[in-house]
Amino acid sequence: MINDLIYMNGYGLYVWSAFSFTLISFTSLFVIVKIQYTKERNKFVAKFGLLNSERAAFAKTQSINKEILSNTSNI
């Protein structure tokens, strides 16, 4: 059963290569986009921390800012 699944009548190499390539592409894209997201969010949090109290209070009135700051573990 396992051998059949791996060998697939001699087509296993092609089938598994195609599925592996797809999985690797998915994982790479996900990781790259996730890194970009985390980098930008951290940059935002750091910049927010550097604002003085008056500016921070003003920036906080914008709903997106509140969302970004509250979403510390987005996926």
Place this chain on the structure above:
Amino acid sequence: MFKYFEPNKIFLVTSKAPKYVLFLFIVIFSIGLAEALILSPEDYKQSHSVRIMYVHVPAAWISLGTFSAITLLSLVGYIFKIRNFFLISKSLAPSGLVFNIIALVTGAIWGKPTWGTWWAWDARITSMLILALFYIMYLVAWRIFENKDKAFKVTTIITIFGIINVPIIKYSVDWWNTLHQPASISMLSESSIHVSMMTPLLIMTAAFALFSLLIFLMKYNTELIKIKNKGLDRL
């Protein structure tokens, strides 16, 4: 109507949605893999190599659909001056390109046991390669042009030229003699593909669409945060 497309309102949803989409994708993709690799039957002619179809075809469909959506959004965005549509288009492009590459590579892998060659300058394959080039041009244009208005204009022009290629890809198998077989699935007539193969194909298509949505949401959130970062610099 367009007020519903304001980033403030959209971000409320897009910032929370990815984790649910990721969960749904993992579930559906796992079912799809089991169906595609184990449960679905082998083809009487192509044997097990037909299983490559379950990644090749959905990837090609999503890639074509994504480019069409990018074009539509860019055009509407350009005509009605809705900048958020450009942001959405820009966020859709990376997954579209990756699906295009998956379609090309898995097609080449499928071509070897079926046609005896990895690559042929056949109309369908060549037009898919051209689509990949349009995706690359589109993404490069966003990097090159610092001036946003210029970037909107150039990317819209690229999508207009690129969309001409989409019906060519679709009908290339009917218009020319190609190595590809004619379409087995049609919206207007009965499909020639058996339900035992159609089921995994549709499940994998749903999984790929969810992955595309996931990447779009993450990319879109990143773009919005980039804008907010620039906004904080101006404070």
